[in-house]
Amino acid sequence: MTLDGKVPSGPIETRWARHRDHLRLISPANKRRYTVIVVGTGLGGGSASATLAQLGYNVLAFCYQDSARRAHSIAAQGGINAAKNYGGDGDSVYRLFYETVKGGDFRSRESNVYRLAELSGNIIDQCVAQGVPFQREYSGELSTRSFGGALVSRTLFCRGQTGQQLLLGCYQAMMRQVSEGSLKVFPKKEMLDLVVVDGEAKGILVRDLTTGEYEAYAADAVVIATGGYASVFNLSTNAVGSNVGAIMRCYKKGALMANPCYTQIHPTCIPFAGWFQSKLILMSESLRNDGRVWVPKKKGDKRPPHEIPESDRDYYLERKYPSYGNLAPRDISSRAAKEACDDGRGVGPSGYAVYLDFRDAIQRHGRKVIEERYGNLFELYEHIMGEDPYAQPMKIYPASHYAMGGLWVDYNLMSNIPGLFVIGEANFSDHGANRLGASALMQGLADGYFVLPYTIGDYLATTQPGKVKPDNQEFKKVKEDDEARVNRLLSIKGSRTVLDFRIELGRLLWENVGMARSEETLTKALEEIPRIREAFWSDLKLTGSEKDLNQQLERAWRLSEALDFAEILTLDARERRESCGAHFRVEHQTPDGEALRNDAEYSYVAAWEYKGEGEKPAMHKEPLTFEVVQPTVRSYK
Amino acid sequence: MRFHLKVWRQEGPEAPGRFFDYDVDDIIPEMSLLEMLDKLNEELIKKGTPPITFESDCREGICGTCGMVVNGSAHGPQPKTTTCEIRMRHFQDGEAITIEPFRAAVFPVQKDLIVERAGLDKVIQAGGYTSAYTGTHADANAILVPKDDQEYAMDAAACIGCGACVAACPNSSAMLFVAAKIAHLGTLPQGKPEEASRALSMTEAMQEEGFGACSNHFECQAVCPKGIRVETIARLNRAFLKASLKRLA
Ligand SMILES: Cc1cc2nc3c(=O)[nH]c(=O)nc-3n(C[C@H](O)[C@H](O)[C@H](O)COP(=O)(O)OP(=O)(O)OC[C@H]3O[C@@H](n4cnc5c(N)ncnc54)[C@H](O)[C@@H]3O)c2cc1C
Numbered sequence: 001m002t003l004d005g006k007v008p009s010g011p012i013e014t015r016w017a018r019h020r021d022h023l024r025l026i027s028p029a030n031k032r033r034y035t036v037i038v039v040g041t042g043l044g045g046g047s048a049s050a051t052l053a054q055l056g057y058n059v060l061a062f063c064y065q066d067s068a069r070r071a072h073s074i075a076a077q078g079g080i081n082a083a084k085n086y087g088g089d090g091d092s093v094y095r096l097f098y099e100t101v102k103g104g105d106f107r108s109r110e111s112n113v114y115r116l117a118e119l120s121g122n123i124i125d126q127c128v129a130q131g132v133p134f135q136r137e138y139s140g141e142l143s144t145r146s147f148g149g150a151l152v153s154r155t156l157f158c159r160g161q162t163g164q165q166l167l168l169g170c171y172q173a174m175m176r177q178v179s180e181g182s183l184k185v186f187p188k189k190e191m192l193d194l195v196v197v198d199g200e201a202k203g204i205l206v207r208d209l210t211t212g213e214y215e216a217y218a219a220d221a222v223v224i225a226t227g228g229y230a231s232v233f234n235l236s237t238n239a240v241g242s243n244v245g246a247i248m249r250c251y252k253k254g255a256l257m258a259n260p261c262y263t264q265i266h267p268t269c270i271p272f273a274g275w276f277q278s279k280l281i282l283m284s285e286s287l288r289n290d291g292r293v294w295v296p297k298k299k300g301d302k303r304p305p306h307e308i309p310e311s312d313r314d315y316y317l318e319r320k321y322p323s324y325g326n327l328a329p330r331d332i333s334s335r336a337a338k339e340a341c342d343d344g345r346g347v348g349p350s351g352y353a354v355y356l357d358f359r360d361a362i363q364r365h366g367r368k369v370i371e372e373r374y375g376n377l378f379e380l381y382e383h384i385m386g387e388d389p390y391a392q393p394m395k396i397y398p399a400s401h402y403a404m405g406g407l408w409v410d411y412n413l414m415s416n417i418p419g420l421f422v423i424g425e426a427n428f429s430d431h432g433a434n435r436l437g438a439s440a441l442m443q444g445l446a447d448g449y450f451v452l453p454y455t456i457g458d459y460l461a462t463t464q465p466g467k468v469k470p471d472n473q474e475f476k477k478v479k480e481d482d483e484a485r486v487n488r489l490l491s492i493k494g495s496r497t498v499l500d501f502r503i504e505l506g507r508l509l510w511e512n513v514g515m516a517r518s519e520e521t522l523t524k525a526l527e528e529i530p531r532i533r534e535a536f537w538s539d540l541k542l543t544g545s546e547k548d549l550n551q552q553l554e555r556a557w558r559l560s561e562a563l564d565f566a567e568i569l570t571l572d573a574r575e576r577r578e579s580c581g582a583h584f585r586v587e588h589q590t591p592d593g594e595a596l597r598n599d600a601e602y603s604y605v606a607a608w609e610y611k612g613e614g615e616k617p618a619m620h621k622e623p624l625t626f627e628v629v630q631p632t633v634r635s636y637k
Numbered sequence: 638m639r640f641h642l643k644v645w646r647q648e649g650p651e652a653p654g655r656f657f658d659y660d661v662d663d664i665i666p667e668m669s670l671l672e673m674l675d676k677l678n679e680e681l682i683k684k685g686t687p688p689i690t691f692e693s694d695c696r697e698g699i700c701g702t703c704g705m706v707v708n709g710s711a712h713g714p715q716p717k718t719t720t721c722e723i724r725m726r727h728f729q730d731g732e733a734i735t736i737e738p739f740r741a742a743v744f745p746v747q748k749d750l751i752v753e754r755a756g757l758d759k760v761i762q763a764g765g766y767t768s769a770y771t772g773t774h775a776d777a778n779a780i781l782v783p784k785d786d787q788e789y790a791m792d793a794a795a796c797i798g799c800g801a802c803v804a805a806c807p808n809s810s811a812m813l814f815v816a817a818k819i820a821h822l823g824t825l826p827q828g829k830p831e832e833a834s835r836a837l838s839m840t841e842a843m844q845e846e847g848f849g850a851c852s853n854h855f856e857c858q859a860v861c862p863k864g865i866r867v868e869t870i871a872r873l874n875r876a877f878l879k880a881s882l883k884r885l886a
């Protein structure tokens with residue numbers, strides 16, 4: 001299989017404009033004859049649904065929550081990047097492009113990243129028009145702040161609730177389209193499968209989560225926007241419902257899974273405290289604008305933080321990365337935290353936490369300013385930990401957070417299955433081996449508001465609207481298969497719960513496929529995963545029935561897909577015998593412990609093809625070429 | 638820590654429900670209330686009993702999915718806290734805790750602690766947006782917004798749409814929910830032009846969906862996990878009046 005990324009050529013500054021000008025169009029009057037399914041109502045799916053409906057397509061949007069407004073994009077705290085140069089510090093489209101390519105450790109497509117940077121400003125204009133209340137200065141102009149991996153201040157924000165406000169913008173635009181009749185939203189419906197007819201994506205099978213009934217929906221194209229897979233680690237910053245099910249079902253129908261090993265571990269989260277935890281809540285990266293990260297210099301120093309004098313503190317990020325300091329990128333900051341704790345200098349009851357200290361910032365700016373900037377985050381921390389971060393430093397530790405990998409898409413955001421588009425965190429597109437802070441919101445909205453609405457027309461123009469109906473044989477076949485799988489889950493009648501297996505898998509991945517990976521740990525995980533899967537399929541205990549609101553069954557379905565996914569993630573990690581971005585192979589590091597890339601052999605996108613149950617998937621390579629930015633050693637020193 | 642729980646169980650919308658008693662043990666103070674229910678559910682499943690059905694997603698107080706009545710108040714007795722944010726350290730060891738679904742005729746129980754809240758989406762569909770098309774717009778700094786206005790809009794925009802205000806109101810009114818949207822959009826220059834018509838259409842939609850009217854009990858403000866204030870309702874009333882007068886004229 002040759003992977004054609006359909007990347008335009010010529011000067012990078014005009015690639016997108018020229019490409020867009022040559023996309024096929026559908027006349028306004030004809031658009032309503034086309035139906036598009038959008039699975040997911042987060043920033044990716046929400047912005048796409050609203051825009052496609054406004055353009056005149058007939059749109060059907062699905063989500064598993066009880067309202068489109070509850071997609072996990074709502075939880076994004078810190079902000080969204082835009083190359084507006086509002087900070088007046090010399091920002092530009094080129095600089096955002098450059099920093100994103102570098103931040104991704106030269107493992108993304110230049111053309112995609114440039115387009116993203118180019119569209120970033122439009123997003124902000126669009127959101128302000130929708131009434132998103134971005135933070136402002138006394139002059140009435142928009143405020144910005146800095147995020148990791150950037151030397152300029154280009155992140156716009158709404159206190160610590162940026163994702164919420166951006167999502168409400170999408171949601172409200174969606175609700176407007178609902179009232180105009182061009183969009184229908186189907187909450188509490190879980191996509192179980194993709195329906196492919198004659199090689200093209202023509203619909204989905206869903207399970208109604210209230211009644212347990214299966215329903216078939218046909219369309220002329222399907223857009224997947226179901227978010228990331230960080231939840232395979234069990235404990236993550238994702239929602240308890242976040243799952244890899246939808247993209248795995250697409251994979252099993254022939255869509256390629258790209259770079260699954262690129263998983264971001266976020267440096268600043270609530271530390272692990274026990275297996276009772278249902279998630280590890282994020283403490284926004286924006287806190288690193290003012291908070292200083294440190295651990296005691298001496299091993300096992302158990303003194304309370306305020307009793308440890310300056311001379312006994314190691315501000316290790318400032319020490320190791322003087323030019324970026326506390327704003328070093330996430331992969332680097334996470335590894336540094338792990339290193340300090342592995343060295344016995346961690347704090348908190350488990351020794352697996354580091355301090356994030358606001359003492360100096362409060363002294364410099366006063367409590368009121370800090371409260372204005374981070375008030376709700378401090379409140380959140382106090383709620384969870386029962387400690388006042390104004391009075392003593394926060395305790396934080398890295399946790400699984402974001403998926404850079406995902407379904408493979410070309411420059412048009414279409415997968416290798418014609419008619420199947422993938423946007424938002426669910427695709428692999430723009431972040432390479434590591435995503436910079438505040439860039440996921442930007443990417444989701446760029447995909448949904450400004451890219452997909454154009455590129456999907458190019459595909460639809462080649463198809464006849466309404467060709468496939470839900471009574472097509474293929475829908476029947478998919479329903480029979482999925483119903484059988486559901487019944488298989490219910491009929492195991494073993495002794496262990498879904499959560500039990502979820503914890504076992506998550507722990508295995510965290511310990512062996514987490515922040516530091518080696519041939520040995522990856523091989524071990526590849527041996528263990530099939531064993532857990534087998535135990536799952538022979539010893540799972542479920543209660544309740546199929547045709548009912550049955551949350552255990554929902555979770556079992558999702559976990560069954562996570563078990564299959566974990567194997568590709570680990571395989572991809574083992575085959576990539578280099579370190580890059582968040583993918584850190586201990587065998588491949590520089591003498592001072594930094595990631596050691598191998599461009600000669602690994603400058604490619606690894607796209608995995610499903611070969612059937614129990615078969616090893618096949619890897620296809622899309623070579624990455626760099627015409628504008630020359631890959632260098634990524635240094636933040 | 639150990640607790641005695643009284644939890645509302647109901648098999649379906651038509652089925653009668655009642656409280657069931659459960660004893661839970663080995664609870665750590667750091668656990669959240671929902672993590673305690675997770676733990677109890679694990680034990681129930683192992684015994685072959687159907688676990689307690691409840692909704693949650695973000696588990697950090699922002700998505701608005703969770704929502705139960707804990708010890709008689711929506712989202713529990715602590716102010717400005719969602720159900721998922723409640724930690725067990727706030728209870729006394731050995732305490733009895735009652736957990737039941739939001740109670741309002743407009744929010745019918747679907748199963749155990751889950752209620753149907755689709756009416757809130759319908760109210761937003763009636764005008765809870767700016768009619769800006771999605772696409773390119775003038776530069777975001779082209780219209781300056783006074784910082785105080787932006788802060789005020791943000792206070793109101795913080796609503797998570799959980800429906801606690803409806804559940805706490807003796808009339809099951811969604812007035813605070815509507816008022817928050819009116820205040821959020823109406824304070825900003827981008828939303829101002831449609832403020833009066835928005836107030837009218839959303840208030841009418843609220844009535845059509847079966848939510849009651851506001852009779853100034855202000856229970857809503859007390860339970861709102863995001864601290865939305867009842868002053869916003871005064872603003873809504875003004876906008877509503879203005880639109881109604883315009884319609885008469
Ligand atoms: C705590 C947290 C904080 C973050 N902070 C930031 C930040 O400050 N800046 C930034 O840029 N990024 C941030 N991110 C990352 C960013 O929020 C996400 O990458 C982004 O919002 C994902 O959007 P999405 O639309 O792809 O998916 P989501 O918002 O996760 O939406 C997924 C949608 O798919 C639906 N779905 C899933 N599976 C199915 C199925 N089988 N059937 C039907 N529907 C389904 C869900 O119901 C939901 O509607 C943060 C992430 C987290 C977790």
Ligand code: FES
Nearest residue numbers: 694696701703721
């Ligand atoms: S689960 Fe999201 S607010 Fe409680």
